[in-house]
Amino acid sequence: MSAAADTATAIAAISTRGVARDFTAGQQTIRVLHGIDLDVRAGELTYLVGESGSGKTTLISIMCGILWPTEGEVRLFGTDIYRLSDSDLVDFRLRNVGFIFQQYNLIPAIDAASNAAVPLIAQGMDRLEARERAIELLAALNIAAQADKLPNQLSGGQQQRVAIARALVHQPRLIVCDEPTAALDARSGRRVMDLLREVALADDRSVIIVTHDNRIFDLADRILVLEDGRITHDGRDMPKDH
């Protein structure tokens, strides 16, 4: 590794070196990521863009510690996460990563505040205290009035705000969003992105968004384009040919 790369690793929120991932389909082994070297800085809204099958879901899963790479190294805020034991990695995720899933994956049987409080409850915090903390965050997201409602009593936009609250409530250093605007119209999509920038982004926190929604490309600080398992573009704007 070069001295420049070392320096980048030291300050990067996420650093990947030579990350590759194979999947086996029957007798065939398919390599979906080819030696990804990447540094993602804190305080940036980074988009991971690519066509279906380009490997962006695989890369984001590896970057946030939920899918083991076949080869390579991933450091999150200096920690080589795949050298951790299974239980330490799970605990690391719990304390350092917040997720916003495309389908939100809220628990239907518990109210919005409790859903938002899940990471704190999982960390062992008293349920009522965790709920109080979650309600504060829901207030910041302008849905405190919906705190006692079940997910099926909320609109799609409100559910997404609950999901955002759940991703932020334990103050993780990395937020991962999967297609946050996929089901929204252009205006709502931009509003969500503004909200994410407002509440999620911080100097010591990195936000990575997996998307192929070209309506919001102009809101990114950095765009990484993935094609056939390789990063083909890294810049402030999308390349012209996309």
Place this chain on the structure above:
Amino acid sequence: MVWIAIRMLTGDATKFYGLLFGIAFSTLLITQQLTIFVNLIERGASGVYNVPSADVWVMDPVSRTTDVNLPMPSTALDRVRSVAGVEWAVPHLRAAASVRTKEGDLEGVSVIGVDDATLIGLPRRMASGAADVLERPDAVVIDDVGTTRFFPEGYDPVGERLELNDQRAVIMGVADAIPSFTSQVTLYTRYSRALNFVPGTRNRLSFVLVGAAPGVDAKALATRITQDTGLRARTRDEFARDGVDFIIENTGIPLNFGITVLLGFVVGVAIVGLTFSLFIRDNIKQFGALKAIGVNNAKIRRMVAAQAAMVGLIGYGLGVLGTVGFIWGFSSNPTFKGFYIPWQVPLISLVAVALILALTGWIALRRVLKTEPAAVFR
């Protein structure tokens, strides 16, 4: 996380009640059938239980139960009385007879001849009349369940005349007795009168009932009687067990009840397994999300275990309550007279429920544990 698990479970009312129904139904089937089975086969020992004062039962060596016996010569009574440690010994006759009812039907009955002097052999409690009514001419005492076979419900049979093996018998009292295995009508009378009622062969003495002298161990006394007389002597508990064993060995009842209990278990596994699997399948995305967020497998196991424990405890409670309700509801029915739930039966049901939940929970849990956290992005 346990709270979340419980809310996840109760939040899906259809599946929650489905799981409760599965466990409750299974528990009810297992507990109720085992209860009936135990009480039914214990009736094989009712003849012994109805005479609690006898410490030892003495009989011909080939006799097996109160109902399967070979009469002995009357001299057996004196031989037994001569054994050291015997406080008292009285004759006891058990034989089959026929009663012609008022309607002209013929009904098979058991005739039990109790000791003329002490009336040992008569059940301890009388439902109607006193034990000494047997001193009256032609007097018999009928068992309470037997009255329901001969007479309408609520009818007082005292004073009714019967044609017992072509001889006149008068019901003078009703005994509060444990019904026999076959629920056959039982008529108690004095030993000397029983000899007249029941046409006999040379030997008529079915049993000699023995009371042990103070400080004499019944088991040791039984052994001594056998050694000294060559007759078979069994303690009260041993002879009661013989009656139960006879039914277990000679009827298909254990197999039939066993099949029903097994069906209860299988139905439980099927309903609970299917519902649990559906519940997990419907919540697999949420479990996947929890795993991605950082809920480890140990916590997931605790969550599923909490769900299983909650369903198990409530369902089991409902099932046992159902059995108690069944026994209570039918307690006035002569068929179920004296039925109780032995403490071992709910324990067995609890083990069965625990097995059902462990098996189905394990199958459901495997799916959750196998779920890759990364699946939530797919």
